Amino acid sequence: MSEVRVRIAPSPSGNLHVGTARTALFNYLFAKKNNGKFVLRIEDTDAERTSQEYVDNIFDSLKALGLNWDEGPDVGGEYGPYTQSERFDIYPKYIQELLDKGFAYECFCTPEELEAEKEEATANKKAYVYSKKCENLTEEEKAQLRAEGRKPAIRFNIAKAQKAFHESSILKFDDLVKGELQMDTNLIGDFVIMKSNGAPTYNYAVVIDDALMKITHVIRGEDHISNTYKQILIFEALGFDVPRFGHLGMILAPDRSKLSKRHGATAVSDFVEQGYLTEALVNFVALLGWAPSDGEEVKPVEKIAEDFRIGEISSSNSIFEYDKLKWMNSHYIKALPIATLKEILKKYLTKYNLTELSDEQYTRMVEITREPLTLLSDITEAVSYFFGGKNVDIEEEVQTTVLDLPESQDILKAFVEQGEGWEWTEHNLHEKLDAFRGEFKEKGIKPKATMWAIRGAITGRTRGADMTATLAILGKENCLERAKKSIK
RNA sequence: GCCCCCAUCGUCUAGAGGCCUAGGACAACACCCUUUCACGGUGUAGACAGCGAUUCGAAUUCGCUUGGGGGUACCA
Numbered sequence: 001m002s003e004v005r006v007r008i009a010p011s012p013s014g015n016l017h018v019g020t021a022r023t024a025l026f027n028y029l030f031a032k033k034n035n036g037k038f039v040l041r042i043e044d045t046d047a048e049r050t051s052q053e054y055v056d057n058i059f060d061s062l063k064a065l066g067l068n069w070d071e072g073p074d075v076g077g078e079y080g081p082y083t084q085s086e087r088f089d090i091y092p093k094y095i096q097e098l099l100d101k102g103f104a105y106e107c108f109c110t111p112e113e114l115e116a117e118k119e120e121a122t123a124n125k126k127a128y129v130y131s132k133k134c135e136n137l138t139e140e141e142k143a144q145l146r147a148e149g150r151k152p153a154i155r156f157n158i159a160k161a162q163k164a165f166h167e168s169s170i171l172k173f174d175d176l177v178k179g180e181l182q183m184d185t186n187l188i189g190d191f192v193i194m195k196s197n198g199a200p201t202y203n204y205a206v207v208i209d210d211a212l213m214k215i216t217h218v219i220r221g222e223d224h225i226s227n228t229y230k231q232i233l234i235f236e237a238l239g240f241d242v243p244r245f246g247h248l249g250m251i252l253a254p255d256r257s258k259l260s261k262r263h264g265a266t267a268v269s270d271f272v273e274q275g276y277l278t279e280a281l282v283n284f285v286a287l288l289g290w291a292p293s294d295g296e297e298v299k300p301v302e303k304i305a306e307d308f309r310i311g312e313i314s315s316s317n318s319i320f321e322y323d324k325l326k327w328m329n330s331h332y333i334k335a336l337p338i339a340t341l342k343e344i345l346k347k348y349l350t351k352y353n354l355t356e357l358s359d360e361q362y363t364r365m366v367e368i369t370r371e372p373l374t375l376l377s378d379i380t381e382a383v384s385y386f387f388g389g390k391n392v393d394i395e396e397e398v399q400t401t402v403l404d405l406p407e408s409q410d411i412l413k414a415f416v417e418q419g420e421g422w423e424w425t426e427h428n429l430h431e432k433l434d435a436f437r438g439e440f441k442e443k444g445i446k447p448k449a450t451m452w453a454i455r456g457a458i459t460g461r462t463r464g465a466d467m468t469a470t471l472a473i474l475g476k477e478n479c480l481e482r483a484k485k486s487i488k
Numbered sequence: 489g490c491c492c493c494c495a496u497c498g499u500c501u502a503g504a505g506g507c508c509u510a511g512g513a514c515a516a517c518a519c520c521c522u523u524u525c526a527c528g529g530u531g532u533a534g535a536c537a538g539c540g541a542u543u544c545g546a547a548u549u550c551g552c553u554u555g556g557g558g559g560u561a562c563c564a
């Protein structure tokens with residue numbers, strides 16, 4: 001068998017969507033598993049909805065996810081260019097071939113005429129199929145229409161192609177993930193392959209590009225199933241090898257509608273912005289429709305590739321559940337080397353004066369606050385009480401339910417008194433505090449309550465990082481001052 | 489409307505006629521660990537959409553119904 005070649009062909013009309021990212025991932029996995037090539041092609045035939053900003057976003061997102069392409073607009077390759085708008089000179093040639101072979105014809109219908117046909121079809125509860133009004137126009141008639149100033153679009157002749165290569169009107173193909181799929185081609189209208197302005201349409205351009213780029217397997221979303229029949233016919237009409245197709249279920253939002261902005265992040269870059277690690281994102285998205293054979297869900301892309309079997313992808317849609325993504329993300333955050341984490345986190349700590357902490361203190365702070373993080377951005381709030389020196393904001397609830405208690409007042413007074421004499425290192429504090437709790441335990445105060453009083457006064461909160469380490473990082477002076485301020 | 493695809497716990501899934509009184513993961517809940525929070529550990533609850541058919545036997549095969557998704561453009 002010839003070399004496996006797959007592609008991802010995003011349209012730069014928006015930032016890279018997670019759905020597209022998943023399609024890209026499955027293509028990438030398939031290529032890796034089969035020692036093939038992964039191609040990136042930018043489909044920007046519709047100039048109005050396309051922008052360079054989005055092209056850049058697509059590049060960056062794909063790279064961040066680790067889905068590096070072997071051929072593409074930036075890295076080039078044997079079958080370039082890899083941007084459709086730069087390929088406009090090669091599309092007309094095959095249009096002409098289709099025209100010559102009788103598989104395509106000029107259509108002079110106006111938008112109004114077409115609209116009328118559609119309305120009639122819906123009124124009769126029939127599927128809309130183009131009337132083929134222009135199929136057999138004579139040269140005189142065409143000349144006449146041209147003289148009126150009409151510019152023709154080119155339509156593909158479905159019935160002709162179907163008859164030329166298949167026995168019945170039913171067109172079948174064996175889908176890589178869904179198995180045999182079929183469609184009655186009588187229900188497909190003769191669609192436009194070249195617009196009257198000379199630009200190729202999607203269904204036509206993809207075929208030319210896939211054929212010329214020697215794509216062997218087309219893996220994409222199932223929203224393309226209906227296009228597949230049209231594309232197969234064009235491949236055949238032009239004498240190209242028809243690639244294998246594989247259609248993935250869609251990714252839906254928790255309410256089963258299309259995943260959109262109102263559900264939260266949708267673009268890969270949005271997720272990154274919100275504090276998700278791309279390793280977690282790509283791992284999570286791989287689990288949508290696919291399951292590892294060993295049951296180990298957390299694993300890097302390269303491991304997934306080894307285990308990847310396209311025929312075992314689920315053919316149904318799957319819902320994008322943020323909960324599991326968050327769990328995955330916290331998992332990856334915990335696995336990150338501390339040095340890396342320290343750097344990444346700085347982006348979320350710009351509101352603080354990091355110079356208040358030595359590198360050693362900063363390191364320790366990250367170590368003790370990383371545990372509960374589900375998003376990197378959670379660090380911003382989690383760490384607030386490490387800054388501000390002698391002052392800290394006390395939460396209302398902490399004030400009333402903890403600090404106002406008489407026993408808490410006693411604890412704090414003793415803490416300030418004894419603390420003065422303590423050597424303020426984490427190791428020593430650990431021991432001192434242990435004895436301190438014991439002292440109060442004898443008076444009938446639970447260790448928990450003792451710590452809560454201290455935590456409340458020092459951090460202003462009821463929850464937070466390891467208390468001993470927190471005290472050590474803040475230093476004796478800051479801690480005792482904060483404690484004093486909570487004593488009435 | 490018409491056409492196509494899909495259907496196992498709330499979610500992602502395992503399951504390719506007997507191994508299934510349906511397994512795992514996330515979420516939920518309970519308990520344990522613990523100087524708080526968290527992490528971790530243990531456990532509980534939770535599904536084969538419905539109806540027919542085939543078969544000795546069906547989550548697994550077939551049909552219908554229902555539900556969900558997609559397509560129906562001179563968008564991609």
